[in-house]
Every structure is written in C-alpha cells, then in structure tokens.
Amino acid sequence: MSAARAHTDFDIVVVGGGPNGATVAALLARHGGVPPERVALLAPELDGHDGAPRAAPAGGAGADLRVAAISRASECLLRNAGAWEHLPHERVCAYERMRIWHESAPADGPGTLAFSAAELAEANLGYIIENRALAAAAQLSFRAQGGRVIASRLRSLASDAAAARVGTDGGEYSARLVIGADGARSQVRELLSLAVREHDYRQSAIVANIATSKPHQHTAWQRFLGTGPLALLPLFDGRCSIVWSADSALAEELMKLAPAEFSRRLEAASDGVLGTTTLAGERLSLPLRRATSVTLIGPRAALVGDAAHVIHPLAGQGVNLGFMDAAALCGVLSAGVAEGEDPGAARLLRRYEQQRLTHDTLMSWAMSGFNEVFARGPSPAGWIAARLLALAAVNPLLRRSFARRALGLAGEVPALARRGFAVAPAVSRGREAQC
Numbered sequence: 001m002s003a004a005r006a007h008t009d010f011d012i013v014v015v016g017g018g019p020n021g022a023t024v025a026a027l028l029a030r031h032g033g034v035p036p037e038r039v040a041l042l043a044p045e046l047d048g049h050d051g052a053p054r055a056a057p058a059g060g061a062g063a064d065l066r067v068a069a070i071s072r073a074s075e076c077l078l079r080n081a082g083a084w085e086h087l088p089h090e091r092v093c094a095y096e097r098m099r100i101w102h103e104s105a106p107a108d109g110p111g112t113l114a115f116s117a118a119e120l121a122e123a124n125l126g127y128i129i130e131n132r133a134l135a136a137a138a139q140l141s142f143r144a145q146g147g148r149v150i151a152s153r154l155r156s157l158a159s160d161a162a163a164a165r166v167g168t169d170g171g172e173y174s175a176r177l178v179i180g181a182d183g184a185r186s187q188v189r190e191l192l193s194l195a196v197r198e199h200d201y202r203q204s205a206i207v208a209n210i211a212t213s214k215p216h217q218h219t220a221w222q223r224f225l226g227t228g229p230l231a232l233l234p235l236f237d238g239r240c241s242i243v244w245s246a247d248s249a250l251a252e253e254l255m256k257l258a259p260a261e262f263s264r265r266l267e268a269a270s271d272g273v274l275g276t277t278t279l280a281g282e283r284l285s286l287p288l289r290r291a292t293s294v295t296l297i298g299p300r301a302a303l304v305g306d307a308a309h310v311i312h313p314l315a316g317q318g319v320n321l322g323f324m325d326a327a328a329l330c331g332v333l334s335a336g337v338a339e340g341e342d343p344g345a346a347r348l349l350r351r352y353e354q355q356r357l358t359h360d361t362l363m364s365w366a367m368s369g370f371n372e373v374f375a376r377g378p379s380p381a382g383w384i385a386a387r388l389l390a391l392a393a394v395n396p397l398l399r400r401s402f403a404r405r406a407l408g409l410a411g412e413v414p415a416l417a418r419r420g421f422a423v424a425p426a427v428s429r430g431r432e433a434q435c
C-alpha cells in the first residue's frame, strides 16, 4: 500500500520542541510504527553543544521560573517515550502531600483538603520538573532513537491529497502528517485557519522562586484567595516555585513592588504556612486566558498540547493534558500504520479527535469552573467555597477519587500513559513500553 504513495521527505513532522512537541516526537519514534528517521522535529531553540538541548542550565544554577507538576500518568508516558532516563534527576522534586485551603479557613484546620501519597499507597503524588528539562529530555530521547531534529521555524504550511508541505526558514519539507505542538500562539493552527474559543480570565499568574524559613516538606500548597489561587510548589533545592494567579490590577501592583515588600505580601497571602518568604530572583507575569481550538485536526494535520488548548494553571494540568494528547495520537497512529494506513489519513485523525476533543474541552471548562467557584473573597460565595472544600476534606472516598484522577490512575487514560502497559514488539520496534 505504501509503495503506491508519493515519496515524502518524512512520514511525520512535529512543529515545536517544547515539552509536548518533543515528547510526541520521542513517543512516535519509539512506538509510532514508523521508522524513527522518518520523524522530524522542528525545534528552533537549541542551546547546548553540538546543537543538542541542555536539560539543565550550565553551572548548576537555581531552578528555572517555568516548572510543571507532573502526574503519574505523565511519568509513565515519559518513561515509555524514553525521556525519563534523560531527565536531570537531581533537579526533579517528588512531592508527597498536597494541601488546599480557602482564605477564610486556617491552613491547618479541618477545612483543608489534604492528600498524601501514603494514603494512596503511592511513593509520591508526582514531581515538580522544569519545563526546559522536560523538553530537553524528550529531545535527547528522540535524537538517541535516530529522529531528526531541525533547528528551523515554521513559516508556511500547505497540503494536498499526497502530502503536506512544511515551509521553514531553513527549507521546505514534505510529510504525510504534520503535528502542531507549537504552543498557545500556534502557527500551525493559524495556517490551517482553525477557529479558537477564547476567554480572558482578567488575571495574570506571577511566577517566581522563593526561599522560605520553614521547609517545604515535599508538599504542594494551594490557597484560594478572592483574587485568585496561590500555589507554592516544592523545588529540588529546598526553595519553592510560586504560581500566584491574581486579578490583573493586583498582579500589576505586585509586579511593581520592591522585592522585600513583595515577599511580605506573599507571606501574608500564603498565611505564613512556610514562615517568612524571600524572593529569590526575578518575577515573571503571564496573562491568563482559556483557549480551545474548535477542532484538533486539519488536512494531514493534528494539534497537541497548548496549540490545542490553553487552560487555567490552578490545578497544574496543562502539560499533563498535552502528554495525554501525545499518548492518544501515538496510539491511534501506530494501530493505523500497523494496518498499512497512511499516518495522515483523515480516518485516523478523526479517531484521535474523537478520543481527545471532548475530554480536553471538559478539562478546560472544569478549570474555569474551579477558578469561578473557589476564588471567592469574604462573601456568601466565599463561604460556600470554603464549605465545599471542607466537605471534600472530610470525605475519604471523594478525596481518594480526586487524588487518583489527578495522578492519572483513574479516568480515561490513553494506553501509552497507563501503568503496566506493554505494547506489541512489532509496533514498538522491539521495545517494551512500561512504567
């Protein structure tokens, strides 16, 4: 069947070398059913020697500002992509507990929703990992398997019945399938003229690293304030990464404060749960919006990750959601290719969309819903928010069910991200997928 097809430079071109793009490329090279050298990754930002990505900044510097909380399902997926072994493990922080509370209740009171790994008989609840480390580890795996990294930026995209043509600032390539993993302002999505539903949260997330006088106890902390949620995430070096989502005017004010005053305000906002807090470097403010592409596919094209959906960061699910897109897409393509299908066949792409579009959209709305319901100040709505958290806190069944879903141990999890999953060697080029 493939002999009758027109020749193309690649079977699959992935656009974007961020966490999701690099991971889908590594996964496809390992489990996609196509030869690794027939997969290309357009990754314009390579910063290491020999054009290879660096998983950690030179000189062992402190943590990057952009980090992500990674679930068990994502860990399984990264292992199956061969990326886990390339992570700088000394820079990865496992967290064992989570504490979520409302500003109207004390952090150590009965109204705090608390999860622990021990309660679930798990070693931990997940990991805090720098975004650049995730992307670099997946790129290293991809290269090690023989995938081709092209350090060029996408400029144009066109397709016909035979192939997609990918124009870059370094030349043009033909492929059977193009995967858009080029982030929130996806050019692939734009060039395909796919519509996006957007919502402006009128909030910005301030991210920064802080030192605290009390140890972080390998715990992820989240306090719901009337102006938005504040998260304190444990880092490998004993510091914490903060994600302080605040109404735009407040965020602007906080960004203008001198470091000492900002630290004082942060300590108050976190209810002193980690003692005194000291800003340990620069702050970055990121405007928050929800954006969901109305479709995940186009002619010989599919979207994954932030190119497909940008969600509120309050539950730390953005990268995790993209990883599940990667797992679903790879699963569909490998099954199709094993049956002799063209990886860009509309039938396969529709199957991918059926698996992910509703799920991704619901997750996106759920995050908006949590933000609406729980980010409430002193008011009847705030009282209800605090009671809802307290209700969940005292119900072990509900708590366990939440925690298992957040870990990716329950719910709709694509096969390549499931624990204990093993795929047929014919599809996986002799490598057994496992977590």
Ligand SMILES: Cc1cc2nc3c(=O)[nH]c(=O)nc-3n(C[C@H](O)[C@H](O)[C@H](O)COP(=O)(O)OP(=O)(O)OC[C@H]3O[C@@H](n4cnc5c(N)ncnc54)[C@H](O)[C@@H]3O)c2cc1C
Residues within 6 Å of the ligand: 015, 016, 017, 018, 019, 020, 021, 042, 043, 044, 045, 067, 068, 069, 070, 131, 152, 153, 154, 155, 181, 182, 183, 184, 187, 205, 207, 243, 286, 304, 305, 306, 307, 313, 315, 316, 317, 318, 319, 320, 321, 322
């Ligand atoms: C404050 C904050 C906190 C967050 N915390 C978490 C968390 O704890 N857990 C979690 O799971 N998620 C979290 N997220 C979400 C997470 O950061 C994103 O979902 C994730 O970065 C998306 O990865 P991506 O690879 O899809 O896109 P990106 O990281 O945006 O990568 C896109 C890549 O595409 C490249 N690119 C762009 N245009 C082109 C082009 N024309 N040609 C070639 N390449 C191109 C870019 O250079 C980039 O490398 C958070 C988000 C925010 C804002």
